Amino acid sequence: MNEKLNDIKRYDYSDILGWSVSRYDKFKLCQRQYYFDYYGKYDTEYPRSKISALKSMTSTALETGNIIHDTIKALLERLLKSEKPVNSEKFLDYARQKTVEYCDAKTFAEVYYQQLEKIDTDRIYESVKSGLNNFIGSDRCRWIMEKAITNKTGWIIEPPGYGETRIDGMKAYCKVDFLFPVDSDIFILDWKTGKPDEKKHAKQLIGYSTWAANNFGREPSRIFPVTAYLLPQYAEISIKVSVPDIAAFTDTVKTETSEMYAALKSIEQNIPKEKKEFAMTGNLKICGFCNYRELCFPK
Numbered sequence: 070m071n072e073k074l075n076d077i078k079r080y081d082y083s084d085i086l087g088w089s090v091s092r093y094d095k096f097k098l099c100q101r102q103y104y105f106d107y108y109g110k111y112d113t114e115y116p117r118s119k120i121s122a123l124k125s126m127t128s129t130a131l132e133t134g135n136i137i138h139d140t141i142k143a144l145l146e147r148l149l150k151s152e153k154p155v156n157s158e159k160f161l162d163y164a165r166q167k168t169v170e171y172c173d174a175k176t177f178a179e180v181y182y183q184q185l186e187k188i189d190t191d192r193i194y195e196s197v198k199s200g201l202n203n204f205i206g207s208d209r210c211r212w213i214m215e216k217a218i219t220n221k222t223g224w225i226i227e228p229p230g231y232g233e234t235r236i237d238g239m240k241a242y243c244k245v246d247f248l249f250p251v252d253s254d255i256f257i258l259d260w261k262t263g264k265p266d267e268k269k270h271a272k273q274l275i276g277y278s279t280w281a282a283n284n285f286g287r288e289p290s291r292i293f294p295v296t297a298y299l300l301p302q303y304a305e306i307s308i309k310v311s312v313p314d315i316a317a318f319t320d321t322v323k324t325e326t327s328e329m330y331a332a333l334k335s336i337e338q339n340i341p342k343e344k345k346e347f348a349m350t351g352n353l354k355i356c357g358f359c360n361y362r363e364l365c366f367p368k
């Protein structure tokens with residue numbers, strides 16, 4: 070039975086902090102970086118514009134992933150309009166054009182911190198091309214084009230917004246890359262271009278399943294979340310999510326949200342405590358890749 074999925078639920082704006090895998094990861098990685106990322110406007114030491122400019126910097130790895138994500142999104146949107154076979158040459162030309170556009174428009178941390186003189190756009194494009202070719206050549210892509218496409222009116226491709234949801238009443242964000250119905254099941258695909266991290270990515274997949282179960286009123290057993298690794302070759306991890314998994318995940322979200330709430334002066338208004346309460350990591354390897362290193366270690 071094919072079907073069209075219902076609309077995505079919307080929530081009224083609220084200031085309160087919303088849990089996400091990436092937010093909590095950052096909180097654990099370095100609380101000072103977390104402060105700059107989420108609460109830079111409260112900093113009294115550096116201008117907001119400075120913190121925003123550093124925050125918005127990209128890196129070669131991040132941008133490669135970003136371009137691949139956006140190009141696959143464009144490919145799926147093109148399939149929504151027409152099922153004609155994709156012309157690989159044209160598709161890769163489009164990807165090259167996007168690579169140049171994106172790289173020209175952004176400041177790279179490697180250049181800003183003088184680790185590289187300039188960004189090698191051709192090298193980034195080579196990685197982008199590999200990731201896209203790996204996807205196009207995968208069984209998953211073939212299956213999408215042959216099977217999933219038969220109910221493309223139900224496709225949700227990177228939904229607008231941040232994937233806001235409620236987990237046992239708590240605000241949370243679980244934004245999927247691509248969700249689609251096949252028969253009476255829901256499939257969720259999440260593209261990755263970095264290294265596999267089974268524990269972290271499984272947690273994300275449970276989050277997506279929880280979001281889909283809440284949003285579409287489905288049994289978790291009918292939801293199939295998949296992490297698709299696009300580099301250096303195509304590989305997947307998928308998990309079966311059960312009702313007890315979702316209950317355990319809900320408890321985790323509660324605990325992690327409470328930890329992040331403890332760093333706030335006002336929970337309702339999401340106002341942080343003083344910056345000094347947000348500890349700098351002692352792991353200098355993390356600092357070596359951090360956009361805010363000039364603030365923490367001024368010369």
Ligand code: SF4
Nearest residue numbers: 099102349356359365
């Ligand atoms: S430079 Fe290091 S201590 Fe400072 S915010 Fe970045 S990771 Fe944290």
